[in-house]
Amino acid sequence: xxxxxxxxxxxxxxxxxxxxxxxxxxxxxxxxxxxxxxxxxxxxxxxxxxxxxxxxxxxxxxxxxxxxxxxxxxxxxxxxxxxxxxxxxxxxxxxxxxxxxxxxxxxxxxxxxxxxxxxxxxxxxxxxxxxxxxxxxxxxxxxxxxxxxxxxxxxxxxxxxxxxxxxxxxxxxxxxxxxxxxxxxxxxxxxxxxxxxxxxxxxxxxxxxxxxxxxxxxxxxxxxxxxxxxxxxxxxxxxxxxxxxxxxxxxxxxxxxxxxxxxxxxxxxxxxxxxxxxxxxxxxxxxxxxxxxxxxxxxxxxxxxxxxxxxxxxxxxxxxxxxxxxxxxxxxxxxxxxxxxxxxxxxxxxxxxxxxxxxxxxxxxxxxxxxxxxxxxxxxxxxxxxxxxxxxxxxxxxxxxxxxxxxxxxxxxxxxxxxxxxxxxxxxxxxxxxxxxxxxxxxxxxxxxxxxxxxxxxxxxxxxxxxxxxxxxxxxxxxxxxxxxxxxxxxxxxxxxxxxxxxxxxxxxxxxxxxxxxxxxxxxxxxxxxxxxxxxxxxxxxxxxxxxxxxxxxxxxxxx
Amino acid sequence: xxxxxxxxxxxxxxxxxxxxxxxxxxxxxxxxxxxxxxxxxxxxxxxxxxxxxxxxxxxxxxxxxxxxxxxxxxxxxxxxxxxxxxxxxxxxxxxxxxxxxxxxxxxxxxxxxxxxxxxxxxxxxxxxxxx
Numbered sequence: 001x002x003x004x005x006x007x008x009x010x011x012x013x014x015x016x017x018x019x020x021x022x023x024x025x026x027x028x029x030x031x032x033x034x035x036x037x038x039x040x041x042x043x044x045x046x047x048x049x050x051x052x053x054x055x056x057x058x059x060x061x062x063x064x065x066x067x068x069x070x071x072x073x074x075x076x077x078x079x080x081x082x083x084x085x086x087x088x089x090x091x092x093x094x095x096x097x098x099x100x101x102x103x104x105x106x107x108x109x110x111x112x113x114x115x116x117x118x119x120x121x122x123x124x125x126x127x128x129x130x131x132x133x134x135x136x137x138x139x140x141x142x143x144x145x146x147x148x149x150x151x152x153x154x155x156x157x158x159x160x161x162x163x164x165x166x167x168x169x170x171x172x173x174x175x176x177x178x179x180x181x182x183x184x185x186x187x188x189x190x191x192x193x194x195x196x197x198x199x200x201x202x203x204x205x206x207x208x209x210x211x212x213x214x215x216x217x218x219x220x221x222x223x224x225x226x227x228x229x230x231x232x233x234x235x236x237x238x239x240x241x242x243x244x245x246x247x248x249x250x251x252x253x254x255x256x257x258x259x260x261x262x263x264x265x266x267x268x269x270x271x272x273x274x275x276x277x278x279x280x281x282x283x284x285x286x287x288x289x290x291x292x293x294x295x296x297x298x299x300x301x302x303x304x305x306x307x308x309x310x311x312x313x314x315x316x317x318x319x320x321x322x323x324x325x326x327x328x329x330x331x332x333x334x335x336x337x338x339x340x341x342x343x344x345x346x347x348x349x350x351x352x353x354x355x356x357x358x359x360x361x362x363x364x365x366x367x368x369x370x371x372x373x374x375x376x377x378x379x380x381x382x383x384x385x386x387x388x389x390x391x392x393x394x395x396x397x398x399x400x401x402x403x404x405x406x407x408x409x410x411x412x413x414x415x416x417x418x419x420x421x422x423x424x425x426x427x428x429x430x431x432x433x434x435x436x437x438x439x440x441x442x443x444x445x446x447x448x449x450x451x452x453x454x455x456x457x458x459x460x461x462x463x464x465x466x467x468x469x470x471x472x473x474x475x476x477x478x479x480x481x482x483x484x485x486x487x488x489x490x491x492x493x494x495x496x497x498x499x500x501x502x503x504x505x506x507x508x509x510x511x512x513x514x515x516x517x518x519x520x521x522x523x524x525x526x527x528x529x530x531x532x533x534x535x536x537x538x539x540x541x542x543x544x545x546x547x548x549x550x551x552x553x554x555x556x557x558x559x560x
Numbered sequence: 561x562x563x564x565x566x567x568x569x570x571x572x573x574x575x576x577x578x579x580x581x582x583x584x585x586x587x588x589x590x591x592x593x594x595x596x597x598x599x600x601x602x603x604x605x606x607x608x609x610x611x612x613x614x615x616x617x618x619x620x621x622x623x624x625x626x627x628x629x630x631x632x633x634x635x636x637x638x639x640x641x642x643x644x645x646x647x648x649x650x651x652x653x654x655x656x657x658x659x660x661x662x663x664x665x666x667x668x669x670x671x672x673x674x675x676x677x678x679x680x681x682x683x684x685x686x687x688x689x690x691x
Contacts, residue, residue, distance in 0.1 A: 118576035118627055122603075130605060133629035134575045167578075208578025210602035250581050337581070341656070341676040374676045375658055376628060450584055457585045461679050470677040484658050487628060559584075559599050 136490025
């Protein structure tokens with residue numbers, strides 16, 4: 001037992017606290033307004049030991065790097081190794097993004113965070129009629145292994161860790177295979193590669209609901225194939241990054257964001273165990289991608305609560321023993337949805353607060369948004385400014401001096417416990433629905449997200465949630481103080497290259513490659529094992545997608 | 561207003577971009593404002609959008625574009641409508657469409673553009689006013 005306060009003390013504090021509240025303004029006028037977190041948790045005027053009276057220090061908090069990891073996943077945290085500064089980059093054809101990667105690395109970024117264009121994320125070639133307008137937009141265009149070679153040309157794959165934002169499993173299975181095949185062609189063995197792929201089936205089936213996507217079960221299978229493949233061949237690669245960030249961007253609340261990533265990780269873990277893997281072989285590489293929203297303390301509490309819940313899930317449900325399996329490791333990106341198109345320079349301040357809460361919450365890596373992202377893809381200036389913002393936080397503010405500096409704050413601890421409670425309730429509810437794949441098939445998740453997104457918008461429109469520059473302090477006739485990024489010509493560049501490749505590659509090799517994939521689907525084998533080899537034939541991503549959609553069929557998700 | 565037909569609006573997200581939060585929120589808000597809303601989801605081609613608009617007999621098409629492809633997609637939709645000889649369907653838009661491009665879009669007949677931060681009540685009021 002390591003209770004923080006004895007009962008008599010708590011009782012006295014509670015009594016005096018009540019008296020204080022009644023005798024001060026808090027009983028009356030100061031309570032006229034509703035005080036709630038962004039996710040709707042009611043907030044007290046002041047927090048005291050009364051609110052953390054049930055807490056047992058060693059059981060509920062412990063030490064950094066030790067169960068239940070609430071105070072951080074490493075014993076030394078930022079004193080030994082600060083968070084990775086991973087700035088998202090990607091646009092146009094691969095030769096253009098290659099330049100941006102090199103610029104960011106030369107300016108001090110400590111990892112690559114590569115995003116792919118909309119057609120690539122959805123499994124279409126740049127030449128597909130459906131893809132034309134979006135080619136090179138939102139990320140870099142990748143059609144074949146040759147594009148991947150160009151994208152990472154001159155970047156030391158054995159040294160730089162790469163995060164591949166291959167959101168949809170239908171994209172990941174091919175694009176990650178291309179990254180691995182390219183590494184092998186350059187003589188870098190897979191077990192030397194460090195990085196992360198996103199690979200989240202909810203991204204395909206829930207977050208961006210489009211007709212004609214892979215059904216949830218098939219998308220989930222592809223995601224698990226990549227996890228299994230990496231566990232066996234690329235043990236330093238994080239084969240999945242549960243995209244809570246995007247769940248939140250779509251509308252989720254803080255507790256839903258955590259509950260959905262953990263429910264997803266539970267489903268993947270169950271599937272890996274079913275496939276015969278030991279939990280401690282794959283769980284250390286399950287990683288999470290979280291959203292830094294505007295409610296400063298709620299976000300810090302969210303990260304801390306996520307660590308506690310994950311620890312208990314892995315310990316109790318999966319009997320994990322390796323401390324790395326039990327530790328919730330995560331990357332944070334500052335909230336895009338909180339950025340405003342109005343007075344865009346204000347976004348620098350917003351994102352800095354978001355990033356500060358990530359640092360105080362113990363993130364392993366942090367991306368700060370460009371101030372212009374409500375308007376366009378970040379320009380060179382806005383990208384560098386975001387990186388500098390990250391560097392200022394890490395080098396100048398000294399928040400890295402001690403681990404979990406807000407641990408023990410009555411408020412933060414109470415909020416952490418409250419969020420934990422809400423997350424556990426949602427997990428229980430999803431268990432009752434048959435797990436997250438089922439909850440997706442029935443549209444339950446879609447409904448939850450759409451409701452929360454609508455409420456958020458309502459709160460802005462009724463003025464309940466002030467957004468500076470949008471529903472207050474607007475400036476009419478505002479002149480945009482920034483230049484906007486124009487995506488370089490992509491469709492023509494990709495079309496030309498693809499034409500040449502299709503002429504030069506061996507048709508029989510391509511056919512063999514596609515047949516092998518098709519056979520693997522029939523035999524329910526691990527598709528990544530096959531696709532890593534197949535991409536050598538310069539088969540395109542779109543050609544692989546066609547086979548997968550042909551074999552697994554397509555699904556029309558519930559619209560809302 | 562008994563007996564009067566509800567305004568019918570098609571909300572669609574052309575192209576492959578997945579940022580659909582805005583489109584869905586607008587669809588729900590217009591529905592709550594008393595309109596009949598057909599939400600077409602993502603991945604719509606301009607032709608599919610125009611065909612749906614005709615089949616569903618809508619008075620307006622709202623296109624949500626956050627990919628930057630607005631200068632390709634709006635002109636396509638406008639010219640398809642023209643080809644079909646349709647002049648009574650209003651096309652309006654929303655998303656990350658920079659102000660400097662509004663002029664180009666309006667010159668080809670596109671109606672109001674609602675950038676990020678727009679109030680859904682303004683969108684509803686606009687539609688009730690012009691339709």
